Amino acid sequence: MVLCAFAVRCPQMYGSQPTKERILSRTHNPLITLPIAQRLVLGFLIPALIAALASSIIGIQSMQLLSQESAFYQNLFQSYSSLTTGNNFLQLMDFQMHTLTTDATASNSSPNQLATDQKAEQGLATRYDVLLHAYVQRDLLIQHPEHVALFDQAGHAGLAAQQSALASSALRTWNVYHDAQSAVFQQIQHGNAQAAQAVEHAQGELTYFDALSALRQLIQFDGRLTAFVQDATALQGRNQLITTLVAIVLVLLGIGLMGGLIYGTLVRRLQQLQRVAQAVQEGHLTTRIMVDGRDEITAVSASVNTMLDTMVGLLDETRMQRDALIQAAKRLFSDIRLANGSDFDVSTAVTNDPIGMLGNAFHFTVGRFRRFVLRTQRTIEPLEAISQQEMELATTFVATARHLLREGRATSDGTGISVQEITRLTEGFAQEVTMLAQRLRGITQEMHASLTPFRLEVIERSQRFTESR
């Protein structure tokens, strides 16, 4: 029954012999050479490394930005302070020039006082000159390419050139003013106090205001740089945001990539395994899994393939046994046909296989039955003879009794009653014996009748078994 049910569920297997195995293949992935645990670790490790790298880059950028910002503000504060000090120097120089020319034109001016005034003026000029040149050499934006790049990124590309132009302007106006101071000094040294005062008024004042204006514009420009720094900082912040977003995207891509790879190396292969199982369930016993890689799923796939091979082998063996059983049944049926009628001598080959043993059992059963029938026949035959003999005797007895009775009625008198009585009793006895004999005959006929259908039923069962195969 099991074989029949399986044959119904798997018609393909019995329709044709499996000549070629179907292998569900897939794209080769080098990751499947790694164990699943290592693969999962790799899948989580790479995105984590990307995230760590992105965080490090963002952190370094933030640190560099803060460092640049701090350095810039420190530099700007120093330069702003020095320029403000220079502004004070300029104002003091102008005041000192007025004092010098006033002292020079005074009637009671002394050479020592003029020398002191001139020395103070030159001291201020020297300090301002050093301060301004130090600024030009050290504090200009062009001396700090990193700051220039920062402003360029913020869209203020012309700041460095503008600052340099303003610094150059401050230098030039200072030089012209310094030339005017020198001219005043020369006039005072030559004793031309009035000429010195005229030069100071005509040239000194003009060039002083130019120098002062140029310096203040430079200070004002440096003050405006703070706003530009804020723009640059905001831009850096946006860049960091973009970097963060790019890092997030990269991490997500990394996670997605690794997830896809792991999906391909785990879930997809498990799905493939499931498809193979489903195909086998539907009767495609030739379907196999492509065994690739060296991981756990590979081992399971190989085991499934081996199991399927074993299953197919068992099915083949079962099919062969079934065929042999059918052949043996046919042979047994032909042997039984020979046993039709009264011949119960079955010539079945005696073998050790199940069919042979079944034949031997059948032979043994038929032999026992044959002996039973023969013994019954031997029992029935005397019964028939006895019953026949008893019936004949009874008939004879009844005829004799009837004869005696007819003779007794004609000749006897009083004694004739007792004879009649005896006759009546004998006739009753004879009837009972007759009835007994008839019952024995009925039993005999019934036994004959029962043996004949038994032989027919054995033959019909054998025929039905053969037809069902």
Next chain:
Amino acid sequence: MWVLSNKLRLTTPSQRTACVGFAQRFRSSTLAVVLFTLALLFVGCGVSSADHGTPSVQSTGGSTSQHLRLVGSTALLPLAARAGDLFHQQHPDIQVNVAGGGSVTGLQAVTNHQADIGDSDIYADPVTYPDPNLTDHIICVVAFTLIVDPQITIPSLTSQQILAIFTGKVTNWKAVGGPDQAITTVIRPNTSGTRALFRKYILGGAEESGKPLTSDSSTGVLDEVAHTPGAIGYVTTSLLNSTVRAIGIDGVSATEQNIKNGKYKFWGYEHMYTLANGVSPITSFLDFMQTAEIQHLAQQLGYISVNGLEAQASIPSSVKEQNTR
């Protein structure tokens, strides 16, 4: 075998359901992550674009006029006018009106809010223009040169000779090695920055005297000198043409090289002064003036790019040399 087949048959739908559910969850989570990332990018770009959005076009005085008014130096006028046209081409909604009148006029106009930008050859005197918001934007360097009647063939004049001529102490070219021709000086009015520079850098602060002709503009000076025998005047080198003849000062001609190495003194910065800093049209125009396009145009017009002064500003040796004098 039959049991195994049954097991497979029974477990297949649940496996399929699990796989489909996983795939759906995977797609859903992936979609959510992608949408979240796009949203972040969109927000980031939005923040960025908001910060770099089109600047509002406003002018001074709280009005919504999209006119830029430039007044001042006639020496800077050629460059300012060309730059204004180019700026208008790039920003059609902004009209740029450029006018002359002289540097002092420009400074007064911008400090009186009559102009958005005051063009000037000279510095804004902190005493005369004390507004702390008055901001200097150096556009370029302009070189000036002495021009004479083409009939005057001397190549150069010394500073002393120039001072003598413009203060009326020398009235004939013969006294300075030229022909026997009366000298006619042509000067600019007191509002001229060119005249102020000439006084400061060439005349040593001295006032012109004698009987000079006064012309309201640099081009006027050019015409006067070209059509006046024995005339001498000063104009920006950008206006030079064949009708006049340029001569050197102390043997040095007005070249960019001589200006950068400090040998030539008669030059000045061209300033654009503003009061409204950070206002979009003005700032945009000033930034436009600093672009390579305009700086290149300035060089084509005879100006010297402001970028060429970086070396001079960063090399103090020549200054130190001058300071030692």
